[in-house]
Amino acid sequence: MSKLKKQLPKAKITHTPVLLGEVLDLLKPAAVGNKPASQSVMVDGTCGEGGHAEAFLSRYANLILLCVDADKEQIESARRRLKKYGSRVELFTMWFSDFFSDYHAYNRKLPDRILLDLGISRFHYEKSGRGFSFQRDEYLDMRISKELKQTAYDIVNKAVEQELVNILREYGEERFAYAIARAICRERKSKPVRTSVQLAQIVSNAVPRQSSKRRIHPATKTFQALRIAVNGELNELEKGLAAGFTLLKKGGRFAVISFHSLEDRIVKRFFKSKNKSCTCPPEWPICQCRGEKELILLTKKPITPGDTEVRANPAARSAKLRVVEKCA
Ligand SMILES: C[S@@+](CC[C@H](N)C(=O)[O-])C[C@H]1O[C@@H](n2cnc3c(N)ncnc32)[C@H](O)[C@@H]1O
Structure with missing residues (x-):
C-alpha cells in the first residue's frame, strides 16, 4: 500500500x-537604507x-x-x-x-x-468536483471549507423564493433574479435541483431570449451569487x-x-x-x-x-x- x-x-x-x-x-520586502530588512x-x-x-x-x-x-x-x-x-x-x-x-x-x-x-482558484472550477462550474455536471456543494454546514444544494432547494431573489440580486446583481428564483421553485416541486448542469439549464430557460446575447453565460451570475452566499x-x-x-x-x-x-x-x-x-x-x-x-x-x-x-x-x-x- x-x-x-x-x-x-x-x-x-x-x-x-x-x-x-x-x-x-x-x-517587495521593505529595505533599511539600501539593504533589504533582515x-x-x-x-x-x-x-x-x-x-x-x-x-x-x-x-x-x-x-x-x-x-x-x-x-x-x-x-x-x-x-x-x-x-x-x-x-x-x-x-x-x-x-x-x-x-x-x-x-x-x-x-x-x-x-x-x-x-x-480573492475568490476561488482554477482547481475549484476544474478539479474539486464541488459544482462551482456548469461546464461539468457535479453536485451543488460550492463550499470552500467542508466545515461549513450549508451547501448550494441547501439554498437552492430549501430557501424561500424571496430569499433566493435577494441572494441573486445582492450577490449576483442579476436583473432576472425574480424569474430565475421562480423557475427554481417551480422545478424543485417535482424533483430536487441536485447538480450544476441541472441548475444552469433552469436559469438559461428562465432568462429572456434576447438577453442570451449577453457576453457571459446566463447562469454565470447565479453561480457567483450562490458561491458568495454559501461561503459568506x-x-x-x-x-x-x-x-x-x-x-x-x-x-x-x-x-x-x-x-x-x-x-x-x-x-x-x-x-x-x-x-x-x-x-x-x-x-x-x-x-x-x-x-x-x-x-x-x-x-x-x-x-x-x-x-x-x-x-x-x-x-x-x-x-x-x-x-x-x-x-x-
Ligand atoms: C484565487 S485563489 C488564490 C491563488 C493563489 N494566490 C495562487 O497563486 O496559487 C483564492 C484562494 O483563496 C481561498 N479563499 C477564498 N476565500 C478565503 C477566505 N476568506 N479565507 C481563506 N481562504 C480563502 C480559496 O480556497 C482559494 O484557494
Whole structure:
C-alpha cells in the first residue's frame, strides 16, 4: 500500500497566479537604507496552491511566509509545493478573518506584507468536483471549507423564493433574479435541483431570449451569487480587511486582488475610509477630530492585467489590484 502511495503522481498545479509581476514588485520586502530588512513576515491570506507564495519565497530570501487558506485540499497542495522552503513557510487551514483576529495567539512577529487574492482558484472550477462550474455536471456543494454546514444544494432547494431573489440580486446583481428564483421553485416541486448542469439549464430557460446575447453565460451570475452566499464571502472580506489592517505593522503594505465589482467596491471603500484625515461632519467649519490618515494609496486606480496576461490566462481578465501602505 505504502509502495502504491509512493507511485501515485502528485496532484498537478492548475492555477496560474494573477498579476504576479506587479504583486512581487509592490509587496517587495521593505529595505533599511539600501539593504533589504533582515527579515520580513508576509501573510498570504488566500494561498491556494501557493503560486504567489512560491514566487515570493524564491525571489526574496529574507521573507518568512504565513500561508492561509480555508480549503484543506488547497493547503495540502501548497504544503507539497512549498516544502523545499522548510521553516520559512507555515501553513494554516482557516478563514483569513479568523487568522487575523487570532494572530496574537500564534506569538509571531507582526506581518509587514499582506496579500489577499480573492475568490476561488482554477482547481475549484476544474478539479474539486464541488459544482462551482456548469461546464461539468457535479453536485451543488460550492463550499470552500467542508466545515461549513450549508451547501448550494441547501439554498437552492430549501430557501424561500424571496430569499433566493435577494441572494441573486445582492450577490449576483442579476436583473432576472425574480424569474430565475421562480423557475427554481417551480422545478424543485417535482424533483430536487441536485447538480450544476441541472441548475444552469433552469436559469438559461428562465432568462429572456434576447438577453442570451449577453457576453457571459446566463447562469454565470447565479453561480457567483450562490458561491458568495454559501461561503459568506463579502462579510468575510469586510472582517478580514479590518482585522488584517489592524494587525499590519506600521509602514507595512496590504494588497488585494478582486475579481468582481462587489468585492472591489468593499476594498475601495475600506481603503478610502482609512485614507481620510478628517472624519468630522462636512457642515462643521473647523476640524474637531484632528484625525490623521492611516494609509497611503499606492494604487490610486486599480492595476489590471495587460493584454498579454489576459491572452495567456483569460481567468485574469476581471482582476483588479489595489495596494496601500500603512502610515508609519
Ligand atoms: C484565487 S485563489 C488564490 C491563488 C493563489 N494566490 C495562487 O497563486 O496559487 C483564492 C484562494 O483563496 C481561498 N479563499 C477564498 N476565500 C478565503 C477566505 N476568506 N479565507 C481563506 N481562504 C480563502 C480559496 O480556497 C482559494 O484557494
